[in-house]
Amino acid sequence: MTTFTIKDTVGNIVVKHPSLGRILEDAGIDYCCGGKKPLQQACQEKSLDPEALLAKLQQALLDANDSQQEDPAKMSLIQLADHIVYQHHGYLKNELPRLDAITDRVASVHGGHDPRLVQVREAFIPLHQELMHHMNKEEQVLFPRIREIDTADSPPDLHCGSLALPIHQMEHEHEDAGSALETIRELTDEYMPPSWACNTYRVMLDSLSQLEQDLHWHVHKENNILFPRALERENELSQKSNGSCHGAGGTVPSLKYHYTR
Template sequence: MTLDRTATVAQIVTEHAAAARVFQKHRIDFCCGGDVTVAEACRNRPVEPDALFAELEATLPEAGAGDAEDPRALSTPELIGLIVERHHGYLRQALPYLAPLAAKVARVHGEHNPKLAPLLETFTELRAALEPHIDDEERTLFPALVAASSDPAALRGELAGMLEEHRAVGALLERSRSLSDGFTVPEWGCNSYRVLMAELEALETDVLRHVHLENHVLMPRFV
């Protein structure tokens, strides 16, 4: 497989969902900052564009059926249903589960790793941002997007607000990855520590893909 060198990061992920994990590995934003080429995204980063393209092109053929589902082929109600069922549903389970786990690890191991207390604070901020965000989408934004009588100007305002909230969530995710040292577990880390790091990384993965769908598949239908 040969990828288009002029495509944006977001376009590559939209065409090939499995590319998301490669960009995530290299901490390249394919959501709110995805409207840049790979060459632009690699500036000031420890990865060269040619090397990143080689990794992408080696990875994508292995994805196989993983790229079979193309969200662009879904109608707007179907796409919204996918977002709500897959991503909102995940958050409604993961966030309450992670809260006491993050508090426990910070309490037990905070003396060994002083980053755990700010990591807990960051997670708490992230939860406080995400839970009302998805509630508002389901109550207000999504019904407006499928309503035939919606005011286009009002929709654009709602979508602009969604995008700003996504940027704030992206910054919190980046801080979480930094404070967790890339979700690594020290040698002395207990099982709870290992589970927390694995679940925080899974949360990052799901939220990034969730935001990508809204920013680059759903939003362009209306803006």
């Protein structure tokens, strides 16, 4: 893992690890026009402790390594739902507003030079809104039902309907988000900065690339692990019901309300 010292310039730190740009932004440090300043000087000008900020940057790199080592297949449904909300929804809730500001800034400043940056901005706006809405539906409706059936020892309350409908809707929305990111990837030449790109432009590309990577992991955990296992568990519990409920094809006003587009 790369290590830094307080003598490294903030510009170089972001060049080596663009994901650290968000920590410098949170600290109010300008790594774009002020990129030539060593971390120590940039911190002193903001009355910050350079060693404390350096430790935070190093910890972020360690956390990034750790987060790649978990095994979602070994988690219970409850653990996996909690993990997705904490790890991926948490990330998106911080990252989408941040990228909203950055894509707006880059399109405003450089859109005249490359109109594709305006198209990136136009693709990002609905993606942002739809992902926020999507996460809200998962957190308020679908995931609570999934947590419920994980520990249930009696047949599920199927008068509320099968999980199949909301899961199908979520999978459809995952495809929409993937398409929007594919468009952004094409518009940015696969997140490749041109030679004239400033640090903010480069950070935008790196952040969009990370957004895509994180979304791939996020969707993989939902589509390929959480959802099939939840349906399997629902089916197992339904077998125990001996037809005492409406069955998996029953209608659920609350779920239909939430998931019909």
